[in-house]
Amino acid sequence: MKKHLLSIDDVTADDIAEIFATAAEMHDVQRRDVKKLPALRGRTVINLFFEDSTRTRSSFEIAGKWLSADTINITGKGSSTSKGESLRDTVLTIASMGVDALVMRHSASGAALQVSQWVDASVINAGDGTHEHPSQALLDAYTLQRRLGSLEGRHVVMVGDLTHSRVFRSNVLCLTKLGARVTVVAPPTLMPSGVTEWSRAAGFETSYDVDAVLPTADAVMMLRVQKERMSGGFFPSPREYTVGYGLTRDRLALLGADVPICHPGPMNRGLEIAADAADAAQSVILDQVSAGVAVRMAILYHLLAGEGSAA
Amino acid sequence: MSEQPPSSPTPHPGDQTDAPSVAPVPGEPEGRIVLDERDIARALTRISHEILERNKGAADLVLLGIPSRGVPLAKRVAERIAAVEGVEVPVGSLDITMYRDDLRKHPARGPQHTEIPSGGIDGRTVVLVDDVLYSGRTVRAALDAMNDIGRPDVVRLAVLVDRGHRDLPIRADHVGKNLPSARTERVAVRLSELDDVEGVWIS
Amino acid sequence: MSATPTKLVVRGASLLGETTGDLLVVDGVITESGSVDSTGAEVVDADGLVALPGLVDLHTHLREPGREDAETVVTGSRAAAVGGFTAVLAMANTSPVTDTAEAAERVHDLGVAAGLVDVHPVGAVTKGLAGEELAELGLMHRSRARVRVFSDDGKCVADPRVMRRALEYVKAFGGVISQHSQDPSLAGPTSCCHEGELSGRLGLPGWPGVAEEVIVARDVMLARHTGSRVHVAHASTAGTVEVLRWAKSQGIQVTAEVTPHHLLLTTDLLAGYDPTFKVNPPLRPQEDVLALREALADGTIDAVATDHAPHARHDKEHAFVDAAFGMLGLETALPVVAQVMVESGQMSWTDVARVMSTTPAAIAGLDRQGRGLEVGSPANIVLVDPSADLTVDRDASVSLSRNNPWHGRTFGAAVRATFLRGRATVLDGALV
Numbered sequence: 001m002k003k004h005l006l007s008i009d010d011v012t013a014d015d016i017a018e019i020f021a022t023a024a025e026m027h028d029v030q031r032r033d034v035k036k037l038p039a040l041r042g043r044t045v046i047n048l049f050f051e052d053s054t055r056t057r058s059s060f061e062i063a064g065k066w067l068s069a070d071t072i073n074i075t076g077k078g079s080s081t082s083k084g085e086s087l088r089d090t091v092l093t094i095a096s097m098g099v100d101a102l103v104m105r106h107s108a109s110g111a112a113l114q115v116s117q118w119v120d121a122s123v124i125n126a127g128d129g130t131h132e133h134p135s136q137a138l139l140d141a142y143t144l145q146r147r148l149g150s151l152e153g154r155h156v157v158m159v160g161d162l163t164h165s166r167v168f169r170s171n172v173l174c175l176t177k178l179g180a181r182v183t184v185v186a187p188p189t190l191m192p193s194g195v196t197e198w199s200r201a202a203g204f205e206t207s208y209d210v211d212a213v214l215p216t217a218d219a220v221m222m223l224r225v226q227k228e229r230m231s232g233g234f235f236p237s238p239r240e241y242t243v244g245y246g247l248t249r250d251r252l253a254l255l256g257a258d259v260p261i262c263h264p265g266p267m268n269r270g271l272e273i274a275a276d277a278a279d280a281a282q283s284v285i286l287d288q289v290s291a292g293v294a295v296r297m298a299i300l301y302h303l304l305a306g307e308g309s310a311a
Numbered sequence: 312m313s314e315q316p317p318s319s320p321t322p323h324p325g326d327q328t329d330a331p332s333v334a335p336v337p338g339e340p341e342g343r344i345v346l347d348e349r350d351i352a353r354a355l356t357r358i359s360h361e362i363l364e365r366n367k368g369a370a371d372l373v374l375l376g377i378p379s380r381g382v383p384l385a386k387r388v389a390e391r392i393a394a395v396e397g398v399e400v401p402v403g404s405l406d407i408t409m410y411r412d413d414l415r416k417h418p419a420r421g422p423q424h425t426e427i428p429s430g431g432i433d434g435r436t437v438v439l440v441d442d443v444l445y446s447g448r449t450v451r452a453a454l455d456a457m458n459d460i461g462r463p464d465v466v467r468l469a470v471l472v473d474r475g476h477r478d479l480p481i482r483a484d485h486v487g488k489n490l491p492s493a494r495t496e497r498v499a500v501r502l503s504e505l506d507d508v509e510g511v512w513i514s
Numbered sequence: 515m516s517a518t519p520t521k522l523v524v525r526g527a528s529l530l531g532e533t534t535g536d537l538l539v540v541d542g543v544i545t546e547s548g549s550v551d552s553t554g555a556e557v558v559d560a561d562g563l564v565a566l567p568g569l570v571d572l573h574t575h576l577r578e579p580g581r582e583d584a585e586t587v588v589t590g591s592r593a594a595a596v597g598g599f600t601a602v603l604a605m606a607n608t609s610p611v612t613d614t615a616e617a618a619e620r621v622h623d624l625g626v627a628a629g630l631v632d633v634h635p636v637g638a639v640t641k642g643l644a645g646e647e648l649a650e651l652g653l654m655h656r657s658r659a660r661v662r663v664f665s666d667d668g669k670c671v672a673d674p675r676v677m678r679r680a681l682e683y684v685k686a687f688g689g690v691i692s693q694h695s696q697d698p699s700l701a702g703p704t705s706c707c708h709e710g711e712l713s714g715r716l717g718l719p720g721w722p723g724v725a726e727e728v729i730v731a732r733d734v735m736l737a738r739h740t741g742s743r744v745h746v747a748h749a750s751t752a753g754t755v756e757v758l759r760w761a762k763s764q765g766i767q768v769t770a771e772v773t774p775h776h777l778l779l780t781t782d783l784l785a786g787y788d789p790t791f792k793v794n795p796p797l798r799p800q801e802d803v804l805a806l807r808e809a810l811a812d813g814t815i816d817a818v819a820t821d822h823a824p825h826a827r828h829d830k831e832h833a834f835v836d837a838a839f840g841m842l843g844l845e846t847a848l849p850v851v852a853q854v855m856v857e858s859g860q861m862s863w864t865d866v867a868r869v870m871s872t873t874p875a876a877i878a879g880l881d882r883q884g885r886g887l888e889v890g891s892p893a894n895i896v897l898v899d900p901s902a903d904l905t906v907d908r909d910a911s912v913s914l915s916r917n918n919p920w921h922g923r924t925f926g927a928a929v930r931a932t933f934l935r936g937r938a939t940v941l942d943g944a945l946v
Contacts, residue, residue: 192715301409307415
């Protein structure tokens with residue numbers, strides 16, 4: 001496996017299978033009284049979060065601690081518009097304390113890649129702007145695979161604000177890599193620019209019509225819609241969004257009873273996903289959270305435990 | 312433990328035990344056979360009796376095989392105990408990959424499956440089962456792993472082959488065959504559950 | 515060579531790439547051309563070199579006052595001279611902004627003191643570049659700096675009413691507004707990557723070509739309505755070229771410039787999120803690059819201007835979306851244009867002289883520059899080796915900054931000598 005996890009492009013289908021197998025074992029560790037493995041003892045992992053996130057950060061923190069690594073949380077300062085340190089100075093200062101891995105979240109796309117060129121440590125991208133969130137995609141795919149068996153040939157439908165979603169970008173790469181058929185649904189204003197060429201090249205489909213696509217879905221992934229986007233002129237009103245694209249009770253009925261429903265969280269109940277759908281038996285939203293720790297343990301283990309890892 | 316994995320660099324005699332259990336390798340290994348199928352069967356039968364003797368029956372016994380080949384061996388012992396005592400002894404597996412003391416010397420390998428029987432190991436007599444005892448580091452790792460899972464009353468060790476050259480103060484309670492060997496020699500164990508032949512070879 | 519030789523002969527140059535001959539320079543003026551008697555003159559051997567009139571840059575950022583850590587008028591002048599320039603127009607987005615006569619004179623005087631190129635300050639169109647009230651355009655024109663070109667570059671004069679007033683106002687003294695065409699509602703301050711498949715995939719805020727085109731279209735209509743001149747800075751899209759073609763066919767007084775980087779570099783260089791390639795307007799796809807080349811060759815685009823934009827290292831060492839916009843350009847402009855346009859046969863050296871000297875000087879209203887190599891014109895001369903083998907080393911630059919997109923690239927033409935009114939500022943490829 002490569003030294004960094006910046007993008008799903010950094011892992012092959014075989015790497016993903018290995019991560020999933022390890023994650024399955026890690027899942028068992030979560031159920032024990034002593035939730036500890038010594039594999040990363042002596043390693044130092046810094047969670048460097050320039051953007052707020054309780055969920056992802058605590059998931060990585062727990063994952064590191066359960067592997068006996070020393071994990072430290074650092075909140076990075078805001079962007080460069082203040083006359084502060086350059087990003088490079090900021091990360092070099094931290095990395096030069098002798099760090100094995102930087103788990104980084106930043107509001108700028110590409111920040112993780114740029115940082116990986118400046119530091120010796122392994123860099124794990126915990127979300128860079130609207131670009132990628134590889135550990136989320138891995139835990140989403142892992143969760144779906146546990147529910148569905150193999151993802152090969154399965155039809156996964158993603159609905160939501162694709163333009164601003166790093167979860168979408170990582171997931172589309174991950175799911176197609178694992179052989180799934182992916183259709184993404186959004187209104188035209190929330191489709192990324194150039195998506196037609198991109199989808200053709202990358203092998204996924206696009207649609208504006210969620211009702212046409214849902215009946216053939218084997219799995220559904222609802223993406224968060226930020227209300228702030230409404231004022232950016234992307235969409236007239238929350239109500240119109242829900243009627244056109246939300247996973248309402250009616251649309252829930254269109255799905256087979258064993259079609260898992262995912263959401264990376266946090267949810268806007270009533271906006272992109274009805275409460276009934278979020279709490280339905282077929283919802284795997286909570287499974288995603290517990291999978292998150294296991295998958296992140298697997299990622300940290302494979303990147304840091306062996307020879308040829310950072311430090 | 313079986314012989315060194317194909318992926319290792321220049322063989323160092325000490326490496327041979329430190330290598331993790333390998334995936335099944337097709338065909339007969341090199342060298343001469345020291346235990347054939349029937350020898351293995353007899354050894355396992357004797358080991359099973361010894362376990363029962365030592366424990367004065369099957370009460371509170373738990374067998375944990377160390378992957379890969381310790382697992383089918385543990386199952387075979389459990390079958391024999393069931394045949395003799397009429398008791399189903401809980402059988403499971405204990406993967407030690409994450410507890411190895413040489414993690415940083417190899418690329419990170421994914422763990423194999425750990426399955427602790429539903430009754431747990433607290434207060435039990437755990438018999439660890441492995442195919443080859445060599446440096447003792449695997450068993451040390453297994454003891455550490457068990458420490459994080461529970462607190463057995465007693466831990467014993469049963470191995471099919473003891474080839475000597477201990478690096479740590481570890482000894483087996485039940486041994487199928489003592490096989491003095493040079494450090495430069497390789498010991499290969501094959502079992503029908505995982506491989507297409509059965510036996511123990513030395514080369 | 516002595517400080518300012520009274521008599522200088524440039525011997526055996528290929529004049530504008532056409533005829534080989536000598537140039538006799540007396541007291542800073544070209545007095546003879548052809549076969550010249552060199553008695554009593556200092557001689558510069560120009561065998562195998564192409565002689566062009568000194569280059570004139572309509573668009574440079576010298577950063578002084580305010581960001582002397584990135585560039586000063588002195589270091590910027592050095593970079594210009596090394597690049598073959600004898601005059602540069604220094605943009606107004608300094609700190610403080612050049613929006614008063616005093617500020618303009620300050621930059622002008624710094625240029626005179628540096629003495630390597632003629633530095634002509636550009637005046638801001640609006641006070642503080644805020645886009646609301648006109649700056650003291652008339653007073654800046656009347657000052658020692660004799661400002662004629664005004665620009666809020668860095669920002670767009672977005673309010674159509676303000677742009678209209680500015681276009682009208684400068685008619686009184688033959689001034690021209692140079693517009694940084696970027697509709698702020700369509701391409702805001704975070705927009706940094708051509709809006710298209712790459713920006714979608716990389717998750718970078720898109721900068722659609724149409725944000726430039728709607729302003730260019732608006733401004734040519736305003737220019738027609740007010741009967742004024744307007745100049746389009748750093749044209750970057752095929753759509754802009756279409757608008758320019760139409761406008762010129764209608765007799766509208768519009769001129770346009772293109773940067774060397776927009777003639778050669780494309781948006782896919784952003785795939786690695788390297789802020790070296792972050793520039794405003796952004797690098798575009800190949801279709802736009804080809805349209806710009808064609809437009810430069812056929813005169814739809816009138817001039818090449820560098821938009822030389824030095825930045826201190828720490829201003830580029832940020833996440834891409836946070837990093838400063840801009841690339842160095844003075845030292846490499848001619849080699850780039852030579853490779854893209856002359857080596858490919860789309861333009862001759864005479865054409866290069868037109869787009870990099872004569873026309874920019876005319877647009878800026880400079881009387882001492884851009885007069886070609888005619889007898890009687892000031893001896894602003896650049897000697898170019900058209901068969902050099904130049905690999906760009908960013909650390910060898912005379913600019914204070916290092917944000918150089920050409921590092922490691924090889925070019926076939928190189929500036930060997932530059933003369934400002936008969937005085938050598940660069941000889942043998944290095945500053946004198």
